[in-house]
Amino acid sequence: MKVLITGSSGFIGAAVTRAVIAKGDDVRVLVRPDSNRRNLEGLPVEIVEGDLQDPASLKKAVLGCQGLYHVAAHYALWAQDPTTFYTVNVEGTKHLFRAAEQEGVTRIVYTSTIGAIGLPRDGGLGHEELFPAEHELSGDYKRSKFLAEQAVLKMAQQGLPVVIVNPTAPVGKRDVKPTPTGQIIVDFMKGRMFAYIETGMNLIDVDDVALGHVRAMERGRIGERYILGNQNLMLKEICQMLSPLTGVPAPRIQLPWKWIVPLAHVNTWIANHVTHKTPRIPLEGVRMAKYRMHYDCTKARKELDLPQSPVETALKKAVQWFREYGYA
Numbered sequence: 001m002k003v004l005i006t007g008s009s010g011f012i013g014a015a016v017t018r019a020v021i022a023k024g025d026d027v028r029v030l031v032r033p034d035s036n037r038r039n040l041e042g043l044p045v046e047i048v049e050g051d052l053q054d055p056a057s058l059k060k061a062v063l064g065c066q067g068l069y070h071v072a073a074h075y076a077l078w079a080q081d082p083t084t085f086y087t088v089n090v091e092g093t094k095h096l097f098r099a100a101e102q103e104g105v106t107r108i109v110y111t112s113t114i115g116a117i118g119l120p121r122d123g124g125l126g127h128e129e130l131f132p133a134e135h136e137l138s139g140d141y142k143r144s145k146f147l148a149e150q151a152v153l154k155m156a157q158q159g160l161p162v163v164i165v166n167p168t169a170p171v172g173k174r175d176v177k178p179t180p181t182g183q184i185i186v187d188f189m190k191g192r193m194f195a196y197i198e199t200g201m202n203l204i205d206v207d208d209v210a211l212g213h214v215r216a217m218e219r220g221r222i223g224e225r226y227i228l229g230n231q232n233l234m235l236k237e238i239c240q241m242l243s244p245l246t247g248v249p250a251p252r253i254q255l256p257w258k259w260i261v262p263l264a265h266v267n268t269w270i271a272n273h274v275t276h277k278t279p280r281i282p283l284e285g286v287r288m289a290k291y292r293m294h295y296d297c298t299k300a301r302k303e304l305d306l307p308q309s310p311v312e313t314a315l316k317k318a319v320q321w322f323r324e325y326g327y328a
Helices: 011-023 055-062 083-102 140-157 180-189 206-219 235-246 257-275 283-288 298-304 311-324
Strands: 002-006 026-031 046-049 067-070 107-111 162-167 169-171 200-205 225-228 231-234
Touching (some): 002 055, 011 067, 011 206, 026 055, 055 083, 067 083, 067 206, 083 107, 162 206, 169 206, 169 311, 180 235, 180 311, 200 206, 200 235, 200 311, 206 298, 225 298, 231 235, 235 311
Parallel strands (some): 026 046, 067 107, 162 225
Antiparallel strands (some): 200 231
């Protein structure tokens, strides 16, 4: 099958690209002219330049393809121009899927985000039937991806053959940017984590996320959402896992969440008005940390046979890769 993959130069997209190649599909990738293409080096793919904000380039990219993996997104916890999140993540997705529909693409996998999955008020596990309350949509990235997913669900109801996957927090090799989760690992390796806050995350090996995409393409139900996750952990537990892998002691001091919020406001103001660089303490990340982001991944395990590789192994691969490429 001829497939188009967007976001292939990124962390999840690079893993998806490798998994699709291993499956034997004929792969075309859409990349921006200025993208860092390190993750594509040596891969047998057809490269087409384009942009989610350029509908004409999208029509050219999907031409002749039967399948589409839409992984690309503007993924960050801060941006100098917040409108970028909406033009890329919402309008760009609509442009791409309209082009796919017009060109007769028969199967689509859309990479959403765990932020589009709601959490129970009683503190239980989030699952695919829950949607976040408005106050949980902290920041423009999360809000834009939620709006994009709502648009995709509506298109699915109108006949678009799309399956939605919601990765949790992937870790592993080739996190070139790095992602916010990868940055936690890098900061730990550099000895920058002197304390921690009581927050929860769900970690999964990025290669398992990639296989989850492939299996969603093969057997996912149209219009359904699947959480691609593995192990629910507290940040303290993640630090304890990282310590023997890095030789860096895990922090022992727990800071109250409310102490970090004023620092994040100040740091974000400085980023917006002075440095124009990503803040060290992004306000959106701190707001997200208020919630214990733990999820029930049963649906993807049962319907997609989602792999559940040990999280410790994924963290080890991430540490080795960051060390090899000079991040820490």
